[in-house]
Amino acid sequence: MSARARRAGLLSALAAVGLLAAGAAGPVPERSRAAAHGSEARYVVELEWPRENIARTLGVARSELLMYGRGNPFQTRDIGGRTCVVGPLFALDIEDAFAFDIDEPVDLLITYAPELTGTFSVGFNDNGGDGIGESEPVEPESGPTLATARVTLDRARFAAHGIRGTDLAIGGSEGIALCNIEVERSHATPVPAGYGTLRLSVEDGATGRAVPARLGLYDATGRAPLPSERSVLVHRFVDEVRLLWVNPRTWWPSEHRLAFYVDEDYEARLPVGSYEFVATRGPEYRGYQRTVEVRADETTDLTVSLERYADLPAAGWYSGDSHVHIARDHTEDDAVWAQIAAEDIHVANLLEMGNIAVTHFKQPAWGEAGQYVREGHALVSGQEDPRTVQRGHTIHHNLQRPIRQDPESYFLYHRVFEESHAQGGISGYAHMGQLFNGERGLALDVPFDLVDFIEVLQGGRLYDDIWYSFLNLGFNVRPIAGADYPYFGPTLPGVERTYVKLDGPFAPNEWYNAYRRGHTYVSNGPFLEFRVNGREMGSELRVERGESLEIVAEASLNPDIDRLNRLELIVHGEVVATEAAAGSDRIRLETRIEAGESLWVAVRAFGDRDGERDMTVAHSAPVFVVVEDEPWWKLGAVPDLVARHRAKLQELLTEPIQPAGDLEYWETTRILEEEWEQQRLRLEPRVREADARYQALLDRARAATTATSS
Structure with missing residues (x-):
């Protein structure tokens, strides 16, 4: 992977957790919200800064050209006789009449104020390669009030690929005072022969x-x-x-x-x-x-x-994306459907994205009225809300109507989970349970059996640590996967997906019912089959102590995506058997284990791409093996796991809120600061009850340990 690709991956991950947001607080001017489709969920400020050949200048936190900004609020200042715009990142729209969809070297003469400028670069859409270019970094001169840098953009395109149809992004981690920009064309764009x-x-x-x-x-x-x-x-x-x-x-x-x-x-x-x-x-x-x-x-x-590599629907498996943000003005949106069907996603959960102040990516209808099903591909309304940096982002699927929390009770997530379940919805935590302090929310909500899933696969990464910690305490929390389009990269729908096994014909409601039964696995490439004593993933299997369990698992991987590497058998979070691909695109693992205690068993498969944040992977839901009505917990690990989650409960009450880390900080900072302390007090009884449930679990585990040892 190139240095720029690694940087892009890091920036996309940081941007997703709100760590690369511009530091300006306060509302976005209303004019910047006016847009062609839905409300603007990005930080965008239109700036009055007229320049020759520049149609518009925007202050932004992300550019859609792989550049992100953080730092001081945007402002206009007079410096050295020039009117300068100061901020972390600017997006510029080149006048179409001057240059549109060209293919030639272009020089930029960028005048800046060194005293207020850190190292900066220019992002642009180019021709060839991956279509996104970035200039070499510019180190500010020291001394002068104003300085000018010449930046050459090789094969510049200017085809409105950036945010809001812009062409350039200029900025850096320490911000820039931009005082002028001149665009010099070479006029070397080739003329077609016909x-x-x-x-x-x-x-x-x-x-x-x-x-x-x-x-x-x-x-x-x-x-x-x-x-x-x-x-x-x-x-x-x-x-x-x-x-x-x-x-x-x-x-x-x-x-x-x-x-x-x-x-x-x-x-x-x-x-x-x-x-x-x-x-x-x-x-x-x-x-x-x-x-x-x-x-x-x-x-x-x-x-x-x-041509198909695999026909999973023929075997009853239908894919879904748990996490797609696309607004719809009407239910039967054929353009949205076409994008989803082009990625061969059978259930696209189109999530309204709420925060304590507003809701973005609005959906037109809910329940069956909000489902658009055509040729086996379905658009379904859902919500990612509530979402805070204090206790994580939640997702709720298959709702009959949206669930709104007043700002005065926004942090009381359990009310939304309870209402979702009353509607027949499926609810859980996004972003691997990790980002935005999601583990705090999980620590509070899982003991009440409110959490159906954790989104364990996203952004090219499988994060199973938090998920395993709850499985090993005896909770049935399922895996789910979602791309979080158009965030995380940006990514495309279906890059990470959830496969669900249906017993009959496809319908969205049947997909959710099968998911609720746990007949599911997550994947960004490999396909899985897995049975214990003939029982499908997600099943509960009751056996006698010491009974032999027959494990049959299969993995396959389209060789166009990656080379299959290995298939692993997981018991209580530990790898107990591995089968290597040995150059094949298919693996079959057959083995037997003894049910000396209750346990959970799962499988996961890997391709050759196996890095911390960039892997080809699939992971099944477990089969839960129950011996003599004992929990399937990992008994020896219970004390440490209970201590881990009780510590997260205390964090929830003691750690100050950091609203600058909220994804839409410009909309939420003031309200979060005003509401958190009062709602923290209202959460205390709930935290105490959760803590008591952990204590009861610990007491039961200690009693079981004593009984076993005697």
Whole structure:
């Protein structure tokens, strides 16, 4: 992985937890909220800073060009006779009449005030490669009131790929005082020799049925032509875009990483030449890649037949993404559906995202009225709310109506969990239970059997430590996975997904029912099958003490995504058996273990990509083996695990709130500060009751230990 890719991964993770937010507090001006689709969940301030060839200047916390900002509030200051804008990160829109969709070196003359400027760089969309460029860092001069740096952007594009249709991002971790910018074109953009037409259709290779897909098209230099209006118009926050960046964690057959979606067929007028063409449709399909020739004044017809690597629905397995943020104005949104179906996601949980002040990514209807089911792919309304930096982000699926908390009771999460369950909903914690202090919330809510799941796979990372800690205390908490589109990278829907086994035909409600029974696994690539004595993952199996348990597990991995590495058998969180792939894309593990006590058993599979934050992985829900009505806890670990979660309960009451770490800090800081202390007092009885439940669990474990030893 390149240094820039590593930096992008780190920045995306930090941005997701609110650690790279600009330091300005206070409301965003109302004019910056006006947008084409939904409300703006990003920090955006429109600045009055007219400059030649610059249509707009925005103060932002993220650019959608892999640059993020933090630091002082945005302000305008007179420095050295110049009007300067001061802040962490600026997004600039180049006048289209001056330069739009070009392909040439461009020089920027950036005038700045060194005293108020740290090391900075310029992010831009470029041609070729992954489509996102970044200049070399500029070290500020020392001494002068104003200084000017010349920055050359190689193969600059200026095609409105940044936030709110901007083209450039300028900033750095210590901020910048930007006093002027001049844009000098080289006018070296190649002139096409002519144009032809490409007309294509996409079909499933087995059925011949027309299907949506994600496509890439690149000329001999790696440039991706702007998609035509026959492509799908995609919602990214409030932006509406056709060309999206495919981040390095996302499977893609080409080294070039700009892609677009089509709903079955596509047509575009293109410069003549030879093109690399690629198509994908999620991990169950093989990648498609070929060369396409476009000739002057001719139409090239192409039928793309996507072949399956695996047909999981035929075996009853249907994928879902637990965590997608796309606003809908109406239920039957065919553009949103096409993006989801192009990734072959069967259930997309479209989450309204609330905080203590407002709600973003609004949905038009709830329950069955909010479900849009077409050709086996469903859009379903849900909510990620409540969310705070003090006790984590929660998710609630399959709701009949949204559940709103007043600011005066916002931290009392249990009320939302209880209402969700009363509606037949499924509820849990997002972001691996780790980010935004989610472990505190879990420590409080799990003892009351309110938590159905933890989102254990996200951002290219499996984080099972917190999940295992609750399984080892005897709680049935299921795994779930979600991409958190358009955050985390940004990512694309379905990069991480949850597979659920249905006994009959697909329907969203049946998917949720099967998930509730635990017939599920999470994956960003590998496929799993797993049985204990013939019982599916998620089952409870009652046996006699000492009985032999037959374990049969299988893993497979589309070789276009990664090479399969190994399959592991997990008992009480420990690896007890491993089967290596030995170069194959399939593994079968058969073994027997003895049920000397109650326990939980699961499997996980890995590809060769196996880093701390970038792995190809799948993990099953456990099979719970019960011996003589004993809990499936890991008895010897109970005292330490109880101490761990009781400490988190105390943190919840004693640690001061840090509202600057809230993701929408500009909307929430004042209210969080005003409400937390009073609501902390209201949480104290709940914390005491949870603590008592941990104590009862500990007492029971000590009694069981004594009985066993005697």
